Amino acid sequence: MTARLDGRALNRATLARQFLLSRADAPVLDAVARVGGLQAQEPQEPFVGLWSRVAGFDPGDVDRLLGQRLLVRLHLMRRTVHLVTADDAWRWRPRHHALLRQRILGTWRRELTGVDLDDLAGRAAALLADGRPRSLGDIGRALAVGAPGPAPRVLGEAVVAALVPTVQLPPRGTWRSAAGARYLPLSAWLGRPVPVEVDPAAADAAGADLVRRYLGAFGPAASADLRAWCGLAGLPQVVAALREELVSFRDVRGRELLDLPEAPRPDADIPAPVRFLPAFDNAVLGYHDRGRIIDDAHRGLSVAGKRLVLVNGRVGATWDAAAGGGVAVVPLRDFTAAERAEVAEEAERLAGFLARPPAGG
Numbered sequence: 001m002t003a004r005l006d007g008r009a010l011n012r013a014t015l016a017r018q019f020l021l022s023r024a025d026a027p028v029l030d031a032v033a034r035v036g037g038l039q040a041q042e043p044q045e046p047f048v049g050l051w052s053r054v055a056g057f058d059p060g061d062v063d064r065l066l067g068q069r070l071l072v073r074l075h076l077m078r079r080t081v082h083l084v085t086a087d088d089a090w091r092w093r094p095r096h097h098a099l100l101r102q103r104i105l106g107t108w109r110r111e112l113t114g115v116d117l118d119d120l121a122g123r124a125a126a127l128l129a130d131g132r133p134r135s136l137g138d139i140g141r142a143l144a145v146g147a148p149g150p151a152p153r154v155l156g157e158a159v160v161a162a163l164v165p166t167v168q169l170p171p172r173g174t175w176r177s178a179a180g181a182r183y184l185p186l187s188a189w190l191g192r193p194v195p196v197e198v199d200p201a202a203a204d205a206a207g208a209d210l211v212r213r214y215l216g217a218f219g220p221a222a223s224a225d226l227r228a229w230c231g232l233a234g235l236p237q238v239v240a241a242l243r244e245e246l247v248s249f250r251d252v253r254g255r256e257l258l259d260l261p262e263a264p265r266p267d268a269d270i271p272a273p274v275r276f277l278p279a280f281d282n283a284v285l286g287y288h289d290r291g292r293i294i295d296d297a298h299r300g301l302s303v304a305g306k307r308l309v310l311v312n313g314r315v316g317a318t319w320d321a322a323a324g325g326g327v328a329v330v331p332l333r334d335f336t337a338a339e340r341a342e343v344a345e346e347a348e349r350l351a352g353f354l355a356r357p358p359a360g361g
Contacts, residue, residue: 004250005220005257009268010292011313016264017217018283019053020275020310028054028061029070029085036217036229036282037084040073042305043173045278046083051353052275059175060359066170069189073168075161078231079103080280083173086190088213093165093186094198095206099231104162111150112158120155121163121196125185133169133182136160165194176358207238212260218286220249220257220265228288255289272313274339274346276327279305284315298332311339319347327351 005013015021017035024031031054032038038046051057062083065071072089076082079100084092105112120143127142128134134142140156149155160166165186171179187194198206214226223236239246239258249257259265277283284293284302294302294315301308301318309317309329316335322328327347335343 002250006252007292012266016266023055025055033085037082039280039282040083041081042279048278063174073173094195097197100162104158108154111154124159124164128185135182215260220259222255222257224288229286274342275310276350277308279307
């Protein structure tokens with residue numbers, strides 16, 4: 001008989017995989033890989049996500065790893081900017097190419113009607129081959145010259161978000177930086193070829209790697225959760241091929257959940273500390289069914305850019321930086337006296353972290 005896991009058990013499993021049950025004593029590069037990357041369209045948000053996950057986190061480590069090209073920022077899962085390891089960018093970007101192209105067409109279908117996207121991609125690749133960093137606007141304006149059609153912004157976004165694998169260069173995404181995004185081809189930045197699309201012969205292996213990595217960071221989870229995280233279609237066949245190496249559970253609704261056999265599934269009664277999450281954190285967004293971590297009544301907060309506070313493992317408040325320093329917390333439910341004290345203590349620690357100056361500042 002298949003074992004059942006209630007919401008609390010799934011919650012603790014997620015917290016453990018995402019280093020939110022206890023902070024990881026691990027290098028930042030390893031932590032980013034093990035949580036499946038961090039959503040990063042808001043450039044400063046991953047720093048809070050890592051502060052809540054990594055013991056003794058130093059934001060300068062992210063700056064250093066970006067400069068060393070070991071961490072990269074690029075459009076990836078769900079066409080959102082993610083902070084991932086260079087190795088994962090190299091593995092995962094080809095597997096997402098068709099999705100990225102489909103999503104950009106969905107956004108700009110009317111504007112791109114009649115545009116030969118393969119020709120546009122070829123012209124963009126030739127433009128970027130000189131190795132000069134360019135902004136989205138620079139790329140769009142260069143491609144628009146002598147070619148009546150979509151506005152430069154549409155052309156630029158189509159290129160950097162979909163048609164050509166590109167990376168956002170530092171200082172974008174470094175601590176306390178407000179630098180705009182400039183782009184280079186991912187292959188040039190990594191110093192190794194990055195296929196535009198995954199080779200059909202390697203597609204199953206690439207999909208299997210993605211499934212294992214997702215379950216390691218977010219399991220136990222359903223196939224619908226996997227798709228919600230990455231946005232990719234066609235993975236059920238990969239999951240079916242992996243079944244013999246996975247274990248199966250049922251949730252309280254009867255959905256089948258799959259997992260890696262040796263992945264942590266802590267006791268549901270283990271205490272969960274208060275944790276402050278950044279906007280769009282994947283610990284919440286990484287599922288189709290987010291009930292393990294946020295109540296349905298508050299689900300909209302997870303896609304509205306609200307920063308969330310986990311209290312006893314679940315979203316119990318929102319937070320923001322307060323004017324003049326400090327952290328302002330808005331509860332979503334009544335807290336016990338012990339919960340209020342723990343939230344206040346963690347908020348004070350977070351305020352101290354946010355006040356840290358940039359390197360050399």
